Amino acid sequence: MSPTHRLGTELCSFRSLLAPYHTSIKAACVCTENAKPCSVKRANIVMLGLDCAGKSTLLYKLRYEDDFLTMPTIGFNVDMIEVGKDFTLTFWDVGGQKKMRELWSNFLGDTDGLLYVVDSSAKHRLEESRREFELILKHESLKNVPVVVLANKQDLPGALNAEEITRRFKMKKYCSDRNWYVQPCCAITGQGLAEALQRVATFARQYSKSKETFTTLKELTLTFGSMTGVKAKRSKRKD
Numbered sequence: 001m002s003p004t005h006r007l008g009t010e011l012c013s014f015r016s017l018l019a020p021y022h023t024s025i026k027a028a029c030v031c032t033e034n035a036k037p038c039s040v041k042r043a044n045i046v047m048l049g050l051d052c053a054g055k056s057t058l059l060y061k062l063r064y065e066d067d068f069l070t071m072p073t074i075g076f077n078v079d080m081i082e083v084g085k086d087f088t089l090t091f092w093d094v095g096g097q098k099k100m101r102e103l104w105s106n107f108l109g110d111t112d113g114l115l116y117v118v119d120s121s122a123k124h125r126l127e128e129s130r131r132e133f134e135l136i137l138k139h140e141s142l143k144n145v146p147v148v149v150l151a152n153k154q155d156l157p158g159a160l161n162a163e164e165i166t167r168r169f170k171m172k173k174y175c176s177d178r179n180w181y182v183q184p185c186c187a188i189t190g191q192g193l194a195e196a197l198q199r200v201a202t203f204a205r206q207y208s209k210s211k212e213t214f215t216t217l218k219e220l221t222l223t224f225g226s227m228t229g230v231k232a233k234r235s236k237r238k239d
């Protein structure tokens with residue numbers, strides 16, 4: 001295990017204790033980032049999925065391109081990955097055990113992308129996973145947020161392929177209001193992970209741009225609205 005990995009683990013366990021304060025952690029991160037002006041755009045990606053789906057294995061493979069012996073996540077792990085020179089994704093890997101799922105909704109504020117991880121070989125748990133997926137998509141904070149479903153554990157015999165996961169998870173129905181994609185992958189070998197990263201980055205970039213445009217339009221409408229309000233009052237006085 002490399003020193004970076006050890007540090008990662010220590011940070012994870014420390015952060016796990018802070019799980020309920022996720023929103024304030026995000027806010028604190030933004031404050032520190034705002035202190036130094038930089039042109040790097042940042043986006044938040046939330047990783048969800050049942051326990052044992054492979055979320056933490058996946059994040060370590062993506063981040064360190066190395067294997068990592070994971071433990072079930074109690075709380076969450078957080079890591080940043082640069083995509084190109086001007087875009088950084090912050091991944092929030094939240095534990096998927098039943099008790100942890102009750103806390104998922106606390107991690108959804110200010111999200112620019114959802115990475116939902118499925119163990120494609122665990123057929124007996126697919127329906128449970130689909131139900132959780134359906135529930136989480138209904139959350140107000142995830143409205144229009146792009147989704148990448150990772151059909152993980154493609155190396156295992158009998159794993160369902162991306163087309164079958166698309167069908168079973170009713171992607172066309174549940175995600176008709178947003179960008180979505182189903183990527184087959186294997187967190188152990190890393191197969192499909194680069195594609196998944198590119199896809200989630202493209203979606204998150206588009207989504208955060210559309211959020212910015214919406215905010216600008218809203219501000220313009222407010223300014224323009226108040227200006228016309230003043231004008232209307234002035235012309236009323238003249239009359």
Ligand SMILES: Nc1nc2c(ncn2[C@@H]2O[C@H](COP(=O)(O)OP(=O)(O)OP(=O)(O)O)[C@@H](O)[C@H]2O)c(=O)[nH]1
Nearest residue numbers: 051052053054055056057070072073096153186187
């Ligand atoms: N064969 C195979 N095993 C995998 C793959 N991805 C993860 N695993 C294994 O699945 C087990 C669970 O992986 P984790 O990454 O801890 O799962 P998790 O989704 O983070 O689970 P929670 O933290 O409990 O939510 C570990 O033993 C991993 O080695 C994969 O693509 N193929």
Ligand SMILES: [Mg+2]
Nearest residue numbers: 055056072073
């Ligand atoms: Mg985990």
